[in-house]
Amino acid sequence: MAELRVWFICLFLQAALQGTLGELVKLDGDIDNDPPVVTCNDITLSTDLPNSFLGLNLYTGEYTYSDDNPAPSETTYNVTTGSNGDVFPPGQTPVTMFAIDVFGNLATCLFYVQNTLTELPVTCPDLNRDVNVGPGETTFTFNPDFGANDVVKSVPGYRYHGAVHVDLSLDGLPVGSAVTAGRHEVVAIISDDVLSITCTGILIVEEVEVSCSITEMTIKIPNRALEDPQSLHLKDSACKGFEDSDGNIVLSTPYDNCGTAIQSSGDNIIFSNVVTGLERDDTPFQCVFPMDQVVDGTPSEKIISDKGIKSLLRLGQAIMSTFNIRFTHLPSAAPTPAIAQFALHLLDH
Numbered sequence: 001m002a003e004l005r006v007w008f009i010c011l012f013l014q015a016a017l018q019g020t021l022g023e024l025v026k027l028d029g030d031i032d033n034d035p036p037v038v039t040c041n042d043i044t045l046s047t048d049l050p051n052s053f054l055g056l057n058l059y060t061g062e063y064t065y066s067d068d069n070p071a072p073s074e075t076t077y078n079v080t081t082g083s084n085g086d087v088f089p090p091g092q093t094p095v096t097m098f099a100i101d102v103f104g105n106l107a108t109c110l111f112y113v114q115n116t117l118t119e120l121p122v123t124c125p126d127l128n129r130d131v132n133v134g135p136g137e138t139t140f141t142f143n144p145d146f147g148a149n150d151v152v153k154s155v156p157g158y159r160y161h162g163a164v165h166v167d168l169s170l171d172g173l174p175v176g177s178a179v180t181a182g183r184h185e186v187v188a189i190i191s192d193d194v195l196s197i198t199c200t201g202i203l204i205v206e207e208v209e210v211s212c213s214i215t216e217m218t219i220k221i222p223n224r225a226l227e228d229p230q231s232l233h234l235k236d237s238a239c240k241g242f243e244d245s246d247g248n249i250v251l252s253t254p255y256d257n258c259g260t261a262i263q264s265s266g267d268n269i270i271f272s273n274v275v276t277g278l279e280r281d282d283t284p285f286q287c288v289f290p291m292d293q294v295v296d297g298t299p300s301e302k303i304i305s306d307k308g309i310k311s312l313l314r315l316g317q318a319i320m321s322t323f324n325i326r327f328t329h330l331p332s333a334a335p336t337p338a339i340a341q342f343a344l345h346l347l348d349h
Contacts, residue, residue: 034068038099075097130222139179143176162192212288268288271286
């Protein structure tokens with residue numbers, strides 16, 4: 001009996017401290033053994049936190065709780081709540097709420113948490129590109145510079161289910177494939193372990209056109225693939241291009257101007273220059289002619305000017321002097337085809 005009195009006094013003091021003496025002890029003097037009465041409603045996750053569950057809100061009516069000795073702050077769940085808690089997949093997930101009162105009486109209710117996402121909430125990258133293939137090239141190699149680290153969420157509060165992956169293809173071909181000039185579809189599938197999104201774009205591959213006339217060499221570059229077409233120039237920066245009626249940037253030069261290099265290869269003469277100022281590496285281009293066409297042609301068909309031929313002849317004379325080669329009748333005027341031919345022959349050796 002003494003122990004019972006001590007227990008009752010302790011309970012009385014505890015109730016007094018909590019200010020709930022009248023609620024703890026029923027009129028008949030019995031302890032509260034009745035669990036709370038709770039109801040739970042199904043909820044849909046917010047658009048800001050589309051796969052995180054923060055818990056039910058009593059004050060907005062997401063659940064009800066009644067008890068003579070309530071302790072609603074002690075409500076828990078069989079999942080971890082909060083923005084760092086469990087990640088909820090798309091669809092409905094069953095969740096159990098545990099509600100207790102001051103005496104620890106437990107009540108539960110089952111409800112469903114709805115995640116309405118149907119695709120990965122990320123921003124599709126701009127996959128549209130216009131590119132040129134260099135002179136003499138017939139294919140473009142597809143090596144895009146977009147990966148998982150470049151993916152940007154369209155909903156900052158979304159939490160990835162595992163790692164992010166990016167799968168790129170061009171006309172169904174994998175990265176590293178070569179395609180010819182034309183219009184090609186780019187597809188990027190961005191995914192985590194649960195959701196994905198398909199992004200598309202168009203890659204237009206255009207060829208750079210090189211033409212070699214009797215008097216000059218010309219390169220034509222499609223303008224729409226260039227960010228700053230006015231910055232283009234040949235090896236000599238003073239030799240810039242112009243835009244033609246088709247929207248191409250055209251750069252031309254006589255064969256002995258704008259830094260054009262001249263060299264022989266077998267029975268051919270090669271004239272080469274380079275376009276600089278492109279967003280990618282410099283683009284070299286060249287014109288190749290048979291040696292006799294360069295030297296023996298009539299004035300109306302000459303590929304290289306008299307000035308250029310004299311330069312070649314002077315180089316040939318320097319080579320002859322180095323190797324102690326002598327002509328008994330070396331002309332002082334414009335070179336004859338035979339002498340120019342011999343100078344070019346020396347260049348080839």
